[in-house]
Amino acid sequence: MRFLALLLIILSLFNITIAQSLEKVSPEEVGLNSSILLKADSVINKVIENEIIPGAVLLVERFNKIAYHKAFGYRELVPEKKPMELNTIFDLASITKPVATATSVMILLERGSLRLKDPVSLFIPDFKQYKGEFSDKPIRIIHLLTHTSGLPPYAPVKELKEKFKGPQPDSLIHYIATVERHHAPGTYFKYSCLNFITLHRIVKIISGKSIKEFSEQNIFKRLGMKNTFFTPPEEKIQFCAATEQLEDGQVLLGKVHDPLAREINNCISGNAGLFSTAEDLAIYSAMLLNKGSWNGQRILSPLTVQKMITVPKGFEEFGRALGWDLYSPYNSNLGDLFSAKAFGHTGYTGTSIAIDPEYQIAVILLTNRVHPYDKGSVVRLRSLIANIVAASIIKK
Secondary structure, eight states: OHHHHHHHHHHHHTTOOOOOOOEEOOGGGGTBOHHHHTHHHHHHHHHHHTTSOSEEEEEEEETTEEEEEEEEEEEEOSSSOEEOOTTOBEEOGGGHIIIIIIHHHHHHHHTTSOOTTOBGGGTSTTOOOOOSTTTTSOOBHHHHHTTOSOOOSOOOHHHHHHHHTSOOHHHHHHHHHHSOOSSOTTSOOOOOHHHHHHHHHHHHHHHSSOHHHHHIIIIIHHHTOTTOBSSOOGGGGGGBOOOOBOTTSOBOSSSOOOHIIIIISTTOOSSSOOEEOHHHHHHHHHHHHTTTEETTEEOSOHHHHHHHTSOOTTOTTTOBOSSOBSSSTTOGGGTTTSOTTOEEEEETTTEEEEEETTTTEEEEEEEOTTTTTSOOOOHHHHHHHHHHHHHTBOOO
């Protein structure tokens, strides 16, 4: 008994969270119609049969409980076929932006380390402003989070790799700090990975930790997300979904697909590189739906969550919240039926997450659509699945 008491004290002192998965229930127990949800199976299977995607994992969560969780098709086709499994680990691609980077930024905001109105140059002194009309307006943190900074969408990986002679995160930040801006901040929406690479650098400058270290310590470990990481450990790679086969014949497995993250940022980047499972993302979603807290761990305050998932005043025309998407042209994953409060994000590899706080529901659809030749598309599939799930809600 004394040993058990001592162990509990140690756990509380070090703030270690015992992993706790969400309870699994039938759809009807959380007000969903199972016969309608079943329609998702045929839709996903048809896309697989048409060889648009190799496989998928679908998870539907409501009231912090898992009501639907199925695996379809294959997690790998080459060099050998391997079936998709419920615990398959996916390269989340741009879902990294809200789940790791934006959440980390909001944690630092709560700590008094930054403001949304802070100019980026406060943290990165050589970060230049837009030159032209409205050039007196500095690029601020809020512009990075809402993709209204004026930064170009991406960077020339091959050119930079040759110039830098290999991975050089510091040189990449200098490139971003000085590259030509496309428009004045806050005047136009242009989705850009460079925004979140910059945010990663700000997190590192403030905290002294990379986005990998900061998000693991302050988000994933505290929530008990045991299969969420930037660089999957060796023993976890066998559970990963394969992504693209490169020109040299290498099939990416457990290594980030995004070229900037992989080739320049040593696989740890603010724009892409996070790996996770549907079940771990359900835990993260439960935290947001529960106003910032889950399993006894408060990650964000209720006011911070509300601010994070709401389009800021003055940015209504763009449809982007702080790291999340509500009604920009990129919101196919939200479908046609969810409420105006629904928000989410997609990832280039074929991943997506949609959350509707009004109906306390989350839809996590993970596919490896880039495997093996980066030809599949899931834009339409995401909407179809979101509509089926929304239609299955029979009790609010």
